[in-house]
Amino acid sequence: MRRRGLALVLAGVVAVLAAGGYSLLRPVRLDATAIAPEGSGDAARGERLFWAGGCVSCHASEATDRPVLSGGAPLVTPFGTFHGPNISPDPEHGIGRWTLADFANALQRGVDPEGRNLYPAFPYTSYARMTPGDVADLHAFLKTLPPSTADAPPNDLPFPFNLRIALGLWKALFLHPEPVATLAADVPEPVRRGRYLVEGPGHCGECHTPRTLGGAGGLDLSRWLAGGPAPEGDGRIPNITPGGPTADWSEDDLVTYFETGFTPEFDSVGGSMVEVQHNLARLQKDDLAAIAAYLKVVPPIPDAADAK
Missing domain, CATH: 1.10.760.10 (Cytochrome c-like domain)
Known part of the structure; x- marks a missing residue:
């Protein structure tokens, strides 16, 4: 009986640890109250944010007034090679079917519509500080750009960097949306x-x-x-x-x-x-x-x- 009881206790401990581990590793989305209403974005304001965010540098081969966001040059790092995906409004190859909630969760929490963790080569740890209104405006502007049917190559990452599940723990440690610099109350x-x-x-x-x-x-x-x-x-x-x-x-x-x-x-x-x-x-x-x-x-x- 003692062995059976010990086995039950150990099984309970394993279950608790497994549940705790899953809670750290699972993708975490924004609360619905942190997302602006669908369709509320203003494309004219969003263009300003587009250039401030440098989206074209990773997602286009040329920085024209109306860039085609089919993916840019590869980012070669010590951890592998990353490829910026197609974020044009094409519904099949880009993000044309993404809702504002889909876009906000990718931009500010690093979670795609399928619930997968995104790599922090996409700087969502900074974009997490954007206001809901600005996220909506940026989304509205992206929808005005030319669609593209091109598919960017997949990331080329060696083990263990190709394991997305570990990104949940990375984000738990390093995704902090609050401002970095503390400013005085009377700062201009x-x-x-x-x-x-x-x-x-x-x-x-x-x-x-x-x-x-x-x-x-x-x-x-x-x-x-x-x-x-x-x-x-x-x-x-x-x-x-x-x-x-x-x-x-x-x-x-x-x-x-x-x-x-x-x-x-x-x-x-x-x-x-x-x-x-x-x-x-x-x-x-x-x-x-x-x-x-x-x-x-x-x-x-x-x-x-x-x-x-």
Whole structure:
């Protein structure tokens, strides 16, 4: 009887652990109250967010006024090769049949309509900070772009990175929708707008902040925007806090750089920042000024030793 009782206890413990493990690994969707009403988005406002979010860089081969979002260049990383999928409004090959709820859950929780976890090469950890209205506006704009019947290649990831189930635990550890930088109560509104653009749709921290767990984890928020290894594994993304190489740049210098790609020293933008700058140049000047204002108030962090 004792053995039978012990077996029952052990079975109960295993069941509890299994249930707890499943709760950590399962895809978690947004609460319905966190999603704007279907059809409420405004495409004109959504275009602004489209360029702020840099969608074209991963999902199109060319940044035209009406890009075809059939998938862009492969992202080759130390963990494998990722391919941005077709997000054009084609109903079969793109996201034409996605509801706003489908879109919001993919964009802000990394869960596709079939309930699968998406890889964080798609920066949903930043998009999670977007407002429901802005998500609806972006969705509305995407529906106005040309449809494409092209299919992007599947991701090419070795074991164990090809196991999507582990992404549930990754998100439990690293998906945090609250703002990163704490701002004073009396900070000017443009700084708050800049924080939203940088930390949310602009997802600047995804490249300009180092990651934990040897690059496989979430962002190291103690070194927010302080630069880190390039996602492709070759080179380094610069420190953009007031403690880095842009420390002497004024807000106007930053805005000029966003608009033209030229630094105060008359050098020009290079590397992966070229596409980012082209996207930023399409924003309104007040958005660029807000981004610059925010970048001048984030905590200054000296460059890491390995960056010098």
